[in-house]
Amino acid sequence: MRAKRTIITLVSMLLLSAASIYAQRVDVELHVKGIEEAKGKVMIALGDLNEPQKVFAGIKEVTETGELVFVIQGVPDEWKTDLNVFQDLDGDGKLFINPNGMPTEPCAAKKVTITADNPTVEITLMDIQKMFGGL
Numbered sequence: 001m002r003a004k005r006t007i008i009t010l011v012s013m014l015l016l017s018a019a020s021i022y023a024q025r026v027d028v029e030l031h032v033k034g035i036e037e038a039k040g041k042v043m044i045a046l047g048d049l050n051e052p053q054k055v056f057a058g059i060k061e062v063t064e065t066g067e068l069v070f071v072i073q074g075v076p077d078e079w080k081t082d083l084n085v086f087q088d089l090d091g092d093g094k095l096f097i098n099p100n101g102m103p104t105e106p107c108a109a110k111k112v113t114i115t116a117d118n119p120t121v122e123i124t125l126m127d128i129q130k131m132f133g134g135l
Contacts, residue, residue, distance in 0.1 A: 042087050075114050
């Protein structure tokens with residue numbers, strides 16, 4: 001009887017340890033660089049846009065050029081995902097795309113891996129339309 005209780009206790013402890021490992025969360029600092037106009041808002045989405053319930057999002061007013069820092073709390077540790085960012089210059093809440101399919105507002109996207117060892121991510125906004133001569 002005692003051996004059975006010991007085994008049950010050990011299995012319970014093992015399951016709780018495994019659950020805490022998988023439940024680890026990280027606070028992430030997202031540095032958005034390349035802000036050239038002190039206008040509008042910067043919007044970020046960390047996660048798979050096809051699964052909105054699993055996306056961490058943020059919005060900040062742009063009051064100066066340079067860089068904005070977002071802190072996103074409770075992000076899963078060891079998470080490989082997408083980071084999408086744009087500066088909403090016209091205030092409509094959407095990334096404006098011209099008839100040629102090119103973004104006309106500064107934006108950036110990249111794959112990232114969030115870890116407790118390196119909880120800082122940097123991304124630089126680009127003016128795609130300007131890069132391609134206003135197409």
